[in-house]
Amino acid sequence: MLSSHDSDIETDVAASRPRFLQIADDIRGQIARKELKEHDILPSERSLSEQYGVSRMTARRALEALETEGLVYSSDRRGRFVSPQRLSYNVSNMVSFVSNAQASNIDLRIEVIDTVETAMDAKLAARLGQPEGCSVTAYTRLFHTGDHPIFIETEYLVADRFPGFLRHDLRQSTTQILETHYQTSAATGDIVIRMRGVQAQEAQLLGISASHTVIELEQVIRDADGVPFCFGRQVWRGEMAEFSAHAIVTRR
Amino acid sequence: MLSSHDSDIETDVAASRPRFLQIADDIRGQIARKELKEHDILPSERSLSEQYGVSRMTARRALEALETEGLVYSSDRRGRFVSPQRLSYNVSNMVSFVSNAQASNIDLRIEVIDTVETAMDAKLAARLGQPEGCSVTAYTRLFHTGDHPIFIETEYLVADRFPGFLRHDLRQSTTQILETHYQTSAATGDIVIRMRGVQAQEAQLLGISASHTVIELEQVIRDADGVPFCFGRQVWRGEMAEFSAHAIVTRR
DNA sequence: CCCGCCATCTGGTATATACCAGAATTCATT
DNA sequence: AATGAATTCTGGTATATACCAGATGGCGGG
Numbered sequence: 001m002l003s004s005h006d007s008d009i010e011t012d013v014a015a016s017r018p019r020f021l022q023i024a025d026d027i028r029g030q031i032a033r034k035e036l037k038e039h040d041i042l043p044s045e046r047s048l049s050e051q052y053g054v055s056r057m058t059a060r061r062a063l064e065a066l067e068t069e070g071l072v073y074s075s076d077r078r079g080r081f082v083s084p085q086r087l088s089y090n091v092s093n094m095v096s097f098v099s100n101a102q103a104s105n106i107d108l109r110i111e112v113i114d115t116v117e118t119a120m121d122a123k124l125a126a127r128l129g130q131p132e133g134c135s136v137t138a139y140t141r142l143f144h145t146g147d148h149p150i151f152i153e154t155e156y157l158v159a160d161r162f163p164g165f166l167r168h169d170l171r172q173s174t175t176q177i178l179e180t181h182y183q184t185s186a187a188t189g190d191i192v193i194r195m196r197g198v199q200a201q202e203a204q205l206l207g208i209s210a211s212h213t214v215i216e217l218e219q220v221i222r223d224a225d226g227v228p229f230c231f232g233r234q235v236w237r238g239e240m241a242e243f244s245a246h247a248i249v250t251r252r
Numbered sequence: 253m254l255s256s257h258d259s260d261i262e263t264d265v266a267a268s269r270p271r272f273l274q275i276a277d278d279i280r281g282q283i284a285r286k287e288l289k290e291h292d293i294l295p296s297e298r299s300l301s302e303q304y305g306v307s308r309m310t311a312r313r314a315l316e317a318l319e320t321e322g323l324v325y326s327s328d329r330r331g332r333f334v335s336p337q338r339l340s341y342n343v344s345n346m347v348s349f350v351s352n353a354q355a356s357n358i359d360l361r362i363e364v365i366d367t368v369e370t371a372m373d374a375k376l377a378a379r380l381g382q383p384e385g386c387s388v389t390a391y392t393r394l395f396h397t398g399d400h401p402i403f404i405e406t407e408y409l410v411a412d413r414f415p416g417f418l419r420h421d422l423r424q425s426t427t428q429i430l431e432t433h434y435q436t437s438a439a440t441g442d443i444v445i446r447m448r449g450v451q452a453q454e455a456q457l458l459g460i461s462a463s464h465t466v467i468e469l470e471q472v473i474r475d476a477d478g479v480p481f482c483f484g485r486q487v488w489r490g491e492m493a494e495f496s497a498h499a500i501v502t503r504r
Numbered sequence: 505c506c507c508g509c510c511a512t513c514t515g516g517t518a519t520a521t522a523c524c525a526g527a528a529t530t531c532a533t534t
Numbered sequence: 535a536a537t538g539a540a541t542t543c544t545g546g547t548a549t550a551t552a553c554c555a556g557a558t559g560g561c562g563g564g
Contacts, residue, residue: 018516019518054519055518055519055520055521058519060546076525076546077527077544079527079543092497093499188498188500192494192497193495193497195322195465197321200269213447213490215447239448242444244444246443248344248439248500271547272547297514306549307551308549308551312516328514328555328556329513329516329555329556331557
């Protein structure tokens with residue numbers, strides 16, 4: 001009945017749209033229609049290639065397309081899975097991401113990757129309004145929901161101002177630590193968001209393959225007097241978040 | 253002299269890091285060292301494969317890696333080129349992007365893709381605080397620097413408030429039009445930024461291949477009374493921009 | 505000098521094949 | 535029941551090959 005029409009359309013589409021994108025569209029549809037749900041495993045490259053009668057490489061391209069879109073993530077040599085829903089991160093409301101997440105019932109786990117006490121390079125010193133070579137406390141943490149990595153954060157604190165900072169447990173909100181133990185809280189911030197290629201080490205921590213893109217979010221945080229005391233850099237799995245802000249036009 | 257050491261290191265690296273990433277690293281270095289400059293053409297897939305003694309597919313993967321990173325753009329069947337520097341877009345300072353760009357000597361060209369006068373769907377109506385089915389003026393424009401596409405913008409205006417809007421020349425700042433002819437200017441905005449996969453039509457307009465990622469920026473713009481009058485969606489080539497914001501913590 | 509044809513270049517798609525290493529599972533041995 | 539070895543699965547890398555269609559540039563004819 002309609003089948004002849006359908007096949008006409010299909011061959012038309014086939015003429016224009018590459019096979020691997022058609023397969024990707026197909027799977028995209030299954031995800032949209034919830035036939036495949038969050039963290040469900042997708043068919044393997046080999047089974048897809050049989051299913052659609054294409055070579056493994058073509059099936060692979062379809063899956064890779066979904067992966068770069070962020071609809072799908074892959075776990076090395078285990079398979080590919082449907083990505084979970086995005087988190088929303090309000091950059092204007094600079095109250096701790098950790099507290100926010102916990103308030104919205106997100107199961108957040110923080111892993112401390114590295115801590116150092118070192119000297120500022122020129123760039124960092126400029127951002128923090130300090131002389132070059134000045135002492136800085138730095139730590140890198142990896143944030144997960146469930147066992148799913150979301151972003152890496154490295155923060156640099158003016159060391160003189162926060163003595164013994166690294167003695168605190170960093171698997172909690174640092175905003176909290178700063179307020180409780182150092183009577184310092186964020187008042188304003190300058191934020192930059194950009195998309196860029198992931199670096200090898202980051203890719204490993206985030207559990208994504210090299211040559212993917214990530215979202216980098218950098219912020220300088222200032223106290224009530226406008227004095228910068230922290231520089232932070234977050235590297236997000238791009239598909240895992242969206243960033244919201246509230247802007248107020250200041251006319252001068 | 254050092255060559256034996258070097259080759260040791262090289263084979264070590266070779267053992268760990270895939271060949272296609274090594275080639276990508278190599279080219280990335282040439283770009284960083286300015287041996288290849290903005291809009292310079294890269295070696296073709298075939299010449300790269302000869303140069304490094306790998307198959308064309310491997311050379312291709314190297315170039316594709318650079319492309320997804322945004323370091324390189326490709327123009328269908330002409331070749332691959334070094335991407336130009338990013339633009340900086342301050343989302344807090346909501347004064348027209350167009351005026352800003354012109355002030356910073358950026359050669360901006362605007363192409364009007366589509367204009368319509370239609371009825372709001374439920375989602376749009378909610379964002380603009382209007383009843384569903386209400387009349388809306390919409391237009392889609394493509395922004396270039398030189399002949400290089402940067403982003404697509406679609407804006408939706410509450411039609412009743414801006415009669416005859418589409419009669420103006422849209423190849424200029426719409427902020428300007430709104431201020432001059434309708435005594436309306438932006439006071440606050442709610443902005444969302446996310447990374448997502450590009451859609452087929454967008455890919456064509458932006459001159460990128462399908463299955464790449466883009467940055468989507470959505471904003472609701474309100475007047476001095478807090479009444480929303482415009483919803484806009486921008487779809488950026490991710491490598492072409494970075495977004496900055498100034499945040500002020502409001503404690504409640 | 506201009507126009508149109510054609511060879512040659514480019515990337516885009518697609519197949520078939522091979523081997524590797526890690527993850528998961530199976531199954532026999534202790 | 536616990537341990538450990540073997541098998542089977544997965545994606546990751548890499549090669550070789552083929553054909554297509556758009557872009558480009560040279561060349562010849564008007």
